[in-house]
Amino acid sequence: MKSPIKELLVSAVLYLPLCFFVWFYSAALLVVPAKWIAEQALMMWQNDLFNGINQQYYLFTVETLIFPKDQMGAVGSQLAVLDVVVNPMKYGYGLAVFSGLVISLPNTSVKFKFIQILIGYVLISFIQANGVFWETCKSLLMNAGPDAFNAINQTGISHNLVAGMYQLSYLILPAVLPIMVWVLLNRKFVEDITHFTTNEAGNDS
Template identity: 60%
Template sequence: MKSPIKELLVSSVLYLPLCFFIWFTAATLLVLPVHYLAEWILTSWQPDLFNGINQNRYLLNVETLIFPQQQFSGQAGKLAVLDVTVNPMIYGYGLAVFSGLTISVPVLSHAKKITQIFMAYGVVCLVQTNGVFWETCKSLLFSGGDAFEAINATGISHNLVAAMYQMNYLILTPVVPIVLWIILNHKFIETLIGWRQTENISAQNDD
């Protein structure tokens, strides 16, 4: 009897490279919701500090209203603001992992697979937006000078920024998509557990 667990693993390994390729190729479009959501959150939270976000392919340039006090030669009369560049893709690779696992579930119809992937996309966008927010705050805190003073004036806790940045980067990004996949496919996982228990009983009877 073929092992459904091995079939799932083999299928996932085969589909994952394709899913990562599509995910990275479509990165510019995939981060659009993150762009506008993060922009709305930052400008609503501190309208006197954040001016907006510009997107360069999949990179987000958070434009602040922090003007440098130091004037450089050849820049007289020109205004420059501090930009923080954030790569939201480092918080979104879970979508490719989720897609590879979902496509490999044999009991799901094509419609259900597409539905689950879109649901995961929405959740991953929230994780990415969260990552953009806390990385922006972290970058300003570690920039020193006027940037530090500006973000420090908001009253945000330095420890909170550090903790949320680490949690989002190390925990939420890889764990949330997997947990979502388990929740959405718990019935399939239960059949795998039941098959494994049946196999163990059969092996004991043979002995």
């Protein structure tokens, strides 16, 4: 009997590089939903501190309404504001992994694969937006000077919450959540793999 595990692994090795290639070179388009979600979240949270998000290729520039007292960035009579540059791609690599695993599924219809990739894309967009939100808060609290620190501190948000959510959004969610969703969407396949492995182990003994 042909091993479904080997079939999945061989196919994944072939498809994953292609998925990462497409993911990277389509980044400017793929991050658009994440930009909109993060922008809405920041504006709904503190619309007197944030002025929106500008996108340049795949990089986001979060525009704030925080005016540093020293005005070192001012030109002439123009007031300088603090901006935060965030790379949402570091929160979105799970899309390439998820897509590679979905495409590699044996005995699965193209329609079901497409639906799964769409679900994964929506999930990753929210993961990226979550990462952008918390990285912005972390950067303003810890890296943007006393004026930014005071502005965020006055919102009453917990510093420990910001640090913890940033670590979670950077280290855990992008790597773990897409795999968990893939397992849930393909529970029957995972059960078949488990059953096959158990039978193989029983035959060897």
